[in-house]
Amino acid sequence: MRLLTHNALRNNAAAAKGKGFPLRITATEVEVKDSCPFDEHRLVFVEGLLSTLDWSALIEAASQLGIPTLPPVLTEDLAEDPEFLEALHHVLMNVHLIQGILTCPATGREFPVRDGIPNMVLEEEDCEHVRY
Amino acid sequence: MSRPELTGHASLFYNEKEARKYDSSSRMIGVQREITERAVELLRLDDSKPSLVLDIGCGSGLSGQVLEERGHVWLGCDVSRDMLTVAKEHEEDTKVLQSTGDLMHHDMGSGLPFRPATFDACISISALQWLCYSNSAAQNPRKRLTRFFSSLYTVLKRGGRAVLQFYPETAEQAVLISETATKVGFAGGVVVDYPNSAKAKKHYLVLSFDRSLAPRRGALGTAEQDQKQQHVTVGEALGSNKGKKQPPRKKKGIKTKEWILHKKDAQRTKGKDVRPDTKYTARRRRGKF
Numbered sequence: 001m002r003l004l005t006h007n008a009l010r011n012n013a014a015a016a017k018g019k020g021f022p023l024r025i026t027a028t029e030v031e032v033k034d035s036c037p038f039d040e041h042r043l044v045f046v047e048g049l050l051s052t053l054d055w056s057a058l059i060e061a062a063s064q065l066g067i068p069t070l071p072p073v074l075t076e077d078l079a080e081d082p083e084f085l086e087a088l089h090h091v092l093m094n095v096h097l098i099q100g101i102l103t104c105p106a107t108g109r110e111f112p113v114r115d116g117i118p119n120m121v122l123e124e125e126d127c128e129h130v131r132y
Numbered sequence: 133m134s135r136p137e138l139t140g141h142a143s144l145f146y147n148e149k150e151a152r153k154y155d156s157s158s159r160m161i162g163v164q165r166e167i168t169e170r171a172v173e174l175l176r177l178d179d180s181k182p183s184l185v186l187d188i189g190c191g192s193g194l195s196g197q198v199l200e201e202r203g204h205v206w207l208g209c210d211v212s213r214d215m216l217t218v219a220k221e222h223e224e225d226t227k228v229l230q231s232t233g234d235l236m237h238h239d240m241g242s243g244l245p246f247r248p249a250t251f252d253a254c255i256s257i258s259a260l261q262w263l264c265y266s267n268s269a270a271q272n273p274r275k276r277l278t279r280f281f282s283s284l285y286t287v288l289k290r291g292g293r294a295v296l297q298f299y300p301e302t303a304e305q306a307v308l309i310s311e312t313a314t315k316v317g318f319a320g321g322v323v324v325d326y327p328n329s330a331k332a333k334k335h336y337l338v339l340s341f342d343r344s345l346a347p348r349r350g351a352l353g354t355a356e357q358d359q360k361q362q363h364v365t366v367g368e369a370l371g372s373n374k375g376k377k378q379p380p381r382k383k384k385g386i387k388t389k390e391w392i393l394h395k396k397d398a399q400r401t402k403g404k405d406v407r408p409d410t411k412y413t414a415r416r417r418r419g420k421f
Contacts, residue, residue: 001234001235001236002234004184004205004234005207005234005236007247008207008246008247008250008251008287009236009245009246009247010245010246010247011245012242012243012244012245012246012283020245021247035231036231036232041182041203042182044180044181044182045181045182045184045205048181048182048183049184052249052250052289054247093205093232115217115220116220116235117213117216117217117220117235117236117237118236118237119213119237119238120209120236120237120238120245121211121237121238121239121242122239122242122243122245124242124268124270124271125270126242127242127243127279128242128243128279128283
């Protein structure tokens with residue numbers, strides 16, 4: 001699981017009441033591999049991501065995996081710096097959580113990550129209720 | 133087996149054996165690829181600007197490959213762990229270390245577990261129909277469909293699109309699916325490819341946020357303005373007539389003198405032999421005794 005995915009994931013169970021973000025990572029195996037090389041195409045992609053990323057969640061997740069390369073605050077100067085964007089791309093795309101546990105901050109429910117695939121399956125009674 | 137949906141849960145049907153079979157069948161790969169290419173076409177993604185695409189029911193990652201070739205980053209969810217295992221192996225086996233995809237084990241019927249406005253687009257190939265069947269007493273298809281669509285509505289960015297290809301068992305199922313999507317606020321409808329063929333027929337549910345189709349801007353700017361102008365006058369004309377009752381239109385008598393003279397002229401221009409116009413032309417005959 002990439003950190004990009006982690007930044008989007010949220011526990012949507014009814015008990016979390018929409019506050020199931022960000023999931024706390026307890027990592028037992030992390031792999032950093034050059035699975036997605038950086039180029040101009042990717043630069044455009046990362047630039048587009050800046051508006052939707054949750055920065056504090058990303059910093060927290062990166063530190064939980066032991067990667068301290070990112071600055072704590074995102075400034076406008078940084079958003080135009082290609083070197084910074086490359087570093088950000090590396091953190092988002094090339095750091096993979098292979099084995100570990102994701103914990104919901106609201107309910108404490110644990111979601112295991114096995115072979116790089118997080119298991120987010122909920123039971124029917126835990127699901128968010130919808131009106132129809 | 134024609135409909136695997138009737139046999140039980142998707143993760144039970146797509147077990148390890150079935151997942152491998154699915155992934156190694158060249159026919160299956162060809163069909164899925166073709167559908168995905170069509171779905172991506174309907175998504176109208178800008179290939180020069182890479183998007184983050186959610187792939188629901190990604191299976192062994194066949195649809196993800198198409199997105200990847202176009203340079204997009206995708207996140208696949210599937211309810212079958214065995215399918216995901218095959219997808220993962222695929223990534224490592226083929227030595228394609230450069231992959232833009234990521235995988236997640238999840239059931240779409242329980243709602244998508246993402247932050248709001250995360251994805252630029254969403255694609256789903258041959259998965260949606262699974263939501264129409266319940267595998268346990270607790271599962272209610274209508275509820276699961278609503279949960280899925282309303283969560284899809286929140287996780288998509290405004291202006292994003294979703295194209296979901298599915299195989300409805302009956303016409304009612306197609307209606308139920310598209311109706312639920314409209315109820316949660318989506319605009320759009322079902323596109324049917326090859327409607328005359330029972331086998332090749334494909335349903336694509338195309339969802340977007342825009343309620344009206346905006347006209348394209350560009351070289352046709354002036355023509356568009358003219359059209360707009362016309363629209364306005366039509367609207368005004370309708371508005372001014374509101375409330376007033378139009379007088380009944382006078383019926384024109386058929387076969388009047390003008391009509392006959394016009395007709396004769398037309399025949400003459402065609403070079404036909406026509407009687408000359410006299411004072412008797414178009415006169416009514418005297419009544420019979």
